[in-house]
Amino acid sequence: MADIAQLKSVSSQVRRDIVRMVHANNSGHPGGSLGCVEYFVALYFEILNHNPSDFDMDGFDEDIFFLSNGHISPVWYSTLAHSGYFEKAELATFRKLNSRLQGHPATEEGLEGIRIASGSLGQGLSVGIGTAMTKKLNGEDSLVYTLHGDGELQEGQIWEAAMYAAANKVDNVIATVDYNGRQIDGDVDDVLSLGDLEGKWKAFGWEVITEDNGNDMESVINVLNKAKTLTGKGKPVMILLRTEMGQGVDYMMGTHKWHGAAPNDEQLVNALGQLEETLGDY
Amino acid sequence: MKEYPVLGKKDTRSGFGDGLLELGKKNDQVVAMCADLTGSLKMGAFKEAFPDRFFQAGIAEANMIGMAAGMTIGGKIPFTGTFANFSTSRVYDQIRQSIAYSEKNVKICASHAGLTLGEDGATHQVLEDIGMMKMLPNMCVINPCDYNQTKAATLAIADYEGPVYLRFGRPSVPIFMPEDMPFEIGKGIMLSEGTDVTIVATGHLVWKALEAAKELEGKGISAEVINIHTIKPLDEEIILNSVMKTKCIVTAEEHQIAGGLGESVSSLLCRTIPTPQEFVAVDDTFGESGTPAELMTKYGLDTIDIVTACEAVMTRK
Numbered sequence: 001m002a003d004i005a006q007l008k009s010v011s012s013q014v015r016r017d018i019v020r021m022v023h024a025n026n027s028g029h030p031g032g033s034l035g036c037v038e039y040f041v042a043l044y045f046e047i048l049n050h051n052p053s054d055f056d057m058d059g060f061d062e063d064i065f066f067l068s069n070g071h072i073s074p075v076w077y078s079t080l081a082h083s084g085y086f087e088k089a090e091l092a093t094f095r096k097l098n099s100r101l102q103g104h105p106a107t108e109e110g111l112e113g114i115r116i117a118s119g120s121l122g123q124g125l126s127v128g129i130g131t132a133m134t135k136k137l138n139g140e141d142s143l144v145y146t147l148h149g150d151g152e153l154q155e156g157q158i159w160e161a162a163m164y165a166a167a168n169k170v171d172n173v174i175a176t177v178d179y180n181g182r183q184i185d186g187d188v189d190d191v192l193s194l195g196d197l198e199g200k201w202k203a204f205g206w207e208v209i210t211e212d213n214g215n216d217m218e219s220v221i222n223v224l225n226k227a228k229t230l231t232g233k234g235k236p237v238m239i240l241l242r243t244e245m246g247q248g249v250d251y252m253m254g255t256h257k258w259h260g261a262a263p264n265d266e267q268l269v270n271a272l273g274q275l276e277e278t279l280g281d282y
Numbered sequence: 283m284k285e286y287p288v289l290g291k292k293d294t295r296s297g298f299g300d301g302l303l304e305l306g307k308k309n310d311q312v313v314a315m316c317a318d319l320t321g322s323l324k325m326g327a328f329k330e331a332f333p334d335r336f337f338q339a340g341i342a343e344a345n346m347i348g349m350a351a352g353m354t355i356g357g358k359i360p361f362t363g364t365f366a367n368f369s370t371s372r373v374y375d376q377i378r379q380s381i382a383y384s385e386k387n388v389k390i391c392a393s394h395a396g397l398t399l400g401e402d403g404a405t406h407q408v409l410e411d412i413g414m415m416k417m418l419p420n421m422c423v424i425n426p427c428d429y430n431q432t433k434a435a436t437l438a439i440a441d442y443e444g445p446v447y448l449r450f451g452r453p454s455v456p457i458f459m460p461e462d463m464p465f466e467i468g469k470g471i472m473l474s475e476g477t478d479v480t481i482v483a484t485g486h487l488v489w490k491a492l493e494a495a496k497e498l499e500g501k502g503i504s505a506e507v508i509n510i511h512t513i514k515p516l517d518e519e520i521i522l523n524s525v526m527k528t529k530c531i532v533t534a535e536e537h538q539i540a541g542g543l544g545e546s547v548s549s550l551l552c553r554t555i556p557t558p559q560e561f562v563a564v565d566d567t568f569g570e571s572g573t574p575a576e577l578m579t580k581y582g583l584d585t586i587d588i589v590t591a592c593e594a595v596m597t598r599k
Contacts, residue, residue: 058356066352107384115355117384120375126345127380130352130360133337137313138356157376160345168337 013279017078021094031258033075035243040079042220052084055112068124069149070104085113091282122155132173151183165236166205176239182256214243284474286458292429294450295393299324301436323363351380366395367408382418396536398574407569413541415447423514425449427488434465470517476506480524480531487534494588530595534562558598560591
């Protein structure tokens with residue numbers, strides 16, 4: 001069982017990394033990144049069966065993760081670095097010229113841990129289902145995990161994929177929606193309401209778990225473990241994970257305004273004052 | 283000029299279907315996906331022989347493209363099949379991000395390209411696909427000319443690591459390439475040598491180019507005919523060597539002028555050996571319903587159009 005205190009400590013450092021990375025080049029997406037820290041840390045430090053020190057694109061016999069909402073790349077990069085995929089010093093190159101840490105994740109320069117480009121929304125569920133089918137053909141019992149924004153569910157391709165996975169019993173995929181209720185233009189309910197989201201996924205034939213405490217480490221680990229127990233039973237699995245955009249930095253919470261905005265020098269100091277340095281800043 | 287006897291008549295899509303079946307036997311990493319057009323794409327035999335490696339995506343092309351990209355992770359070589367317009371414009375962003383930029387080993391196989399789709403009309407007659415696909419970095423673009431070449435190309439692209447767009451068509455057309463001719467990606471084929479004018483053609487227009495060369499021969503004009511089955515990467519050498527000799531060129535394709543083979547050729551020539559060029563291609567218009575033959579005539583893609591273009595370009599030397 002996980003040492004929750006240790007995972008919380010990693011989370012604090014990841015949050016520091018996120019605000020520092022975004023501040024350093026005055027661009028990026030801190031809000032969703034901060035809201036998904038517990039998910040990423042739980043996944044990479046507790047849930048995934050993976051091999052950070054020897055990254056392989058094909059990932060045979062490894063669990064594989066795809067980030068569909070690629071704009072929250074800071075939380076992924078920081079988590080990958082702290083997991084041992086690449087040196088954390090490289091986080092300093094985020095969004096800079098000649099960096100492997102592109103604004104949105106890319107495979108072109110071989111950044112360890114990234115298996116497909118994402119950024120244009122709605123594509124990652126299809127990709128994950130494809131890899132899950134390959135795992136079945138290869139006789140592997142590893143799992144595929146995907147993460148999506150809730151606003152991203154407005155993309156039609158998501159529902160094509162949802163229909164396909166259920167109809168074809170792709171039951172080795174665990175998708176998660178970062179259900180923070182916010183997108184660039186405002187609240188999801190105001191921009192284009194998703195309606196009864198749990199009912200929609202159920203109607204599409206998915207096993208659905210809603211977790212209201214998506215920023216509580218223990219709850220996130222528990223829901224991911226529960227999702228694992230639901231795989232292999234003929235249905236794809238969806239976790240609707242309620243999170244708070246901007247979690248951990250008070251002035252970024254309760255608003256959509258920090259979806260894609262960087263803190264200034266003063267705001268950075270304020271944010272870092274709220275986040276303990278635990279593993280050493282990059 | 284060199285004679286090419288007609289070995290039979292068949293649709294190029296059948297070359298794809300037969301090639302895919304053969305591939306299924308040869309390479310167990312090959313998987314096939316189709317968006318509700320299994321019969322039209324001639325993928326039925328593969329589906330029957332390898333049901334575990336055939337994936338019916340339904341009328342959901344975006345998802346099919348994304349799944350194909352995902353299936354490469356773990357070693358599969360997915361061949362997606364649908365009409366050319368649904369293989370390109372409908373899913374351009376999915377191809378761009380999940381396949382081309384991500385350098386995934388997916389083969390996008392597209393039937394019913396161009397005007398020769400016929401009666402279905404302009405909604406289905408994509409004439410922009412070569413342009414869209416060749417603009418994408420990492421994408422290889424192939425448009426074979428007959429049944430034999432399409433079958434050979436289908437086999438060849440499985441051994442090529444990287445994204446490929448393979449374009450073929452619906453109508454029954456003459457078979458004239460040798461059955462045993464290996465397909466070399468990016469290597470044009472010198473069909474007939476000549477000295478007065480170069481004709482570079484792709485897809486269904488290759489046979490018409492040979493017919494045109496024969497007519498020109500009757501008029502005392504010696505035309506060189508090159509089969510450019512791979513539009514990207516373009517075989518620059520074969521084209522440059524030819525125009526050094528003939529000093530003028532005609533390009534012929536079932537595609538818009540904008541974005542087509544002709545544009546790739548003119549881009550090459552203006553940077554190297556500026557050469558008078560005429561385009562036999564569709565000029566900035568959509569197609570319409572009609573028989574393939576009627577459409578090729580109305581939109582200026584017939585043998586006579588190539589002959590006329592050759593005569594015109596020779597006056598500009």
